[in-house]
Amino acid sequence: MKHEYVASYKSQLFDNNNVISLLSMDQPAVKVFHYKDKEQSSNLLLQLNRLRQDGILTDVSLCSDNTEIACHRNVLVSSSPYFRAMFCNNFLERQQTKINLKGITSAILSSIIDYVYTELISISMESVLSLMQAASMLQYGRLFEACSSFLQEQLSPDNCLSMIRLSEIMNCNSLRDKAKEMAMKSFSDVSASEDLCELSLPELMGYLEDDSLCAEEEQVFETLVAWIHHDPLSRRGAISDLFKKVRLRHIHPTYLFQFIANDPLIQSSTLCTELIESVRRLMFSVSSKCIGDTAVDFKPLWVAPRRYSCHDMLVVIGGRKNNEQTSREALVFDEESEKWQWLAKLPIRLYKASHVALHSVLYVLGGLTTNTKHSQVSTTVYTLSLKTNQWWTAEPMLEPRFAHQSVSYLHFIFVLGGLGADRRLTGSVERYNSMFNQWESMAPMPEAVLHPAVAAANQRIYVFGGEDAMQNPVRLIQVYHIARNMWSKMENRTVKNVSAPAAIMDDKIFIIGGYTRRMIAYDTKANRFIKCANLKERRMHHSATVLNGKLFVTGGRYINGHDVIHDSDNFECYDPKTDTWTSKGTLPYKLFDHGSLTLTHVSQTWAKS
Template identity: 25%
Template sequence: MAEDLVLFHQTDLPFQAFPQMENIRRQGKLCDVTLKVGEQKFTAHRIVLAASIPYFNAMFTHDMVESKQDEITMQGIDPGAMGALVNYAYNGKVEIEVNNVQSLLVGASFLHLQTVKEACCDFLKQRLHPQNCLGLRKFADQYMCTSLVESANKYIQKHFQAVSKGDEFLSLSKAEVLDIISRDELHVTSEEQVFEAILAWVKRNQDQEKDSFPELMVKVRLPLLTPQYLSDRVATEELVKSSLKCRDLLDEAKDYHLMPERRPLLQTFKARPRCCTDVPGFIYAIGGLTSSGRDSLSTVEYYDPIVGRWSVAEAMTTLRSRVGATVLAGCLYAIGGYDGQERLSTVEVFEPDLKKWKKVSPMNCKRSALGVAILDGKIYVCGGYDGVSSLCSVELYNPKLDTWTMLSNMHKHRSASGVTVLDGEIYACGGHDGLSIYDSVECFNTTTTCWRSVRSMQTKRCRLGVATLNGQLYAVGGYDGNVFLKTVECFDPSTNKWTYVRPLNKKRSRVAVAATYGKLFAIGGYDGVTNLKSVEMYDPESDTWTMVAPMCAHEGGVGVAVLPIEEDP
């Protein structure tokens, strides 16, 4: 027996109806409202405007006086933008270009068209430049475009040096300059760039802002400047010499260098290096072991966190496992390691522009499983294994002189420790001496040239990975003598405490760790059974580890370092 009721549904009716309404409007038929903007007029249908644009929905359905008018005068919107947005009400399309994006954004904001407003913001985000980012940030703030303000702020931080040389920066108010130079996240290779920026700003606005210089100088982290720069540049500047407050700040910085025993009195932002986590970079994985775990490799590959893909790069000239890797002045260094027969003192450097590796001066000692750190434009190598015993020795490489110099020994012999820089000092975490595995941590100060013991980790770890992110130190994975570890702990220098965070998805000894784009990457390792090519990414905001693309040419035992991408601002 046939059904008494059948529901027919033409699903494409709305898609057919709106184009018909647009055609009817183009013919000037059935239109019941005219919008007047300046001298231009736009005819339309109330029902279409009310259905598509929130502003007109409120106007036409809430008995406002305009709901009865045949012609409505619109204020505060550009005629071109009004025409484009009325067309959008019928076809859902709007062409965004450099010449109309700001008027469209203003119009979309006025009419409460959030999707168009966001599309305009996305368009502007892709066109941020040192010459416009400050102006666009101000514009975005005026129209409550939160995501565009955030993107502009990140761009300003990432490209501070270029931004600070532009007319927009030199035209900022004192409050705006103070806000920018106070940020921890500024990407500067030296605090000199901040000093030079405020000097240029004051001199550009000398008549009105000469008295502002001391207030701005407070935000410059003078103790991070070299003694030579403090004496030769800061102390000789007339604006500094003529201000008692500035001279006091200069004396404080000089005391920081001359009297390190007083440094605890200056544990403020002034002695804390800035850290921009938005600086993009490729993660290079070098050397390591074959899948059998027996043979060393010269293979190099790199990971692009944006596209999530590994690619093979130029191989090193030497086989190296348990190798130290770091980046200095845009060049990738491979330091020491093991070639399958002996421990190495040799060092080679990869220059990205030339796509070639070249040898530089070797270390004084053979070292595999060493720790490497960069500070003040020099390379520090700590501990390791020379084929006979674990080492406590430390040496420094000066790239300008191509020389290695021995420094003060660590308190403990540390092989397979984790080494990184935190707050301008070098931290050596865990490791072993051939007999004992450590939870201890020691710290090197480049001014005193002495090591001191600091708060121990909560877990004994050798073959761990360490990195610094957002002013905190992370110790990842490793081996405690019994168990291959997946635990991760984080040291916060402000509280002087280690706390556990979310563990890795996989156990990882001999794990390499790198920080870039505001995330940590745990790369490769050994889980007690297998050498690993898998990689995990840690997001500190959500406290989560996520599996990302595995290495394509390695299976564990690599050295890693982040090579910054030279972007065109």
């Protein structure tokens, strides 16, 4: 029988070889096929779990709370460095068949063993902390991070500070980073929580000095005051160190001098009062020379930049829309999406009002009312902040005017010229002091001009060109010395702009177009003009502002090659580093005689309508 079996096997093998030989005849060489069974590992784990449940081949029991869970050593060793060290080294447990695990409840241990054999586990608020502790102890890293991910999903401004504490106890970096990020982004809500008052001084200092903190400086001050009042006896001494973290340059002067300066905590600190007095002298003198005239090292505090969470946004307001009527629209440009969004509408239509930004607030000053039966020249001042997206009225101007110019410097707004109530050209100048909410008359311009380019730099206001009452271009630069309240003027043949905006970048005043394609930059330090790349068309009645180191020009009117005037919806950008123009798309509609300016807002705070 044995010989017959062998003969049969050889015959079958011969036949198989013949088949292989036949398949390979006259056929090209075939690559080796690498087969991977995707279900093998899951099936293997499933079979191992069934063996465990049936008690087959188990060789160790994990014990907790008088409960024994039978397992396979090789599975435990393969799943965790903790068990690999326990069973593969010369520890006592290597010889034991029962291992008592202290500090882990039987329910948690059972869940983890099920996870090892099935890859599945349920995490809830009731079990997550115990699971996290056990996963850390037993060195199940992915389970530990799964618990962290679960806690991250539960994060809110109310509990993020507590989560940071927990992450430090658990030594969980991923949870700590996520909770810290929420605390920074939602500081407005976090600062009102009881948990913030429980922070230590170094922890609070860490938040307040962080550039990425999403908070206005007024709120930074209110937070440190609330923290001190929580335990005044032990914390009052920290006021000066904390107050240095407040970036005074970016606080509204009214709030600084009427509220902060009169706070009892601030008044109790010599250093704090010296800092405020330094700011007061700086603003009143309209000069930067007094920065060093103080006992404290004030300069680093004064030049501290805005926090990274403060973003500049381009806002377009008013103007003639589609050459039909004066617009009440206000638009803001979202750089991330490169789309325009609508803000709250102006309360009334104002023809040729002026527009300026001061302390992250948009001011619309004067103008000719066009939505009444008889148009009137206005003294009204409207204000808007991105935080509230609501219009308010401020202290009105001393004189009604429209087609005038406005410019801000430090805590002042200067309003120059325009057409008065009698529709005649005026050279009068008035100044708004935001610290005292007051207007006052200043020295008038030497020559009244309409539609000049105006900019403020180095304690001076520069007025370039424009036209006189007979609509003749004026080739003149008029300079107002802010501290001395005096004007000077000089003729300059380079100046020939009318209805052109001006903008400042790097100590240079850029004058963009004005019935011409030309753009020139006036170097205020060298007292000379520099020629820049030309515009594509002859532009006028447009507007310009600086955003993130580039010059943005919006709308206006242009003259084509056939000397025909067209309204424009152009949105262009000039890069001074490359001296080039780039199209940024278009405005939502054609627009001219409008305002274009830059407003600062804090992340998470600006109200979209």
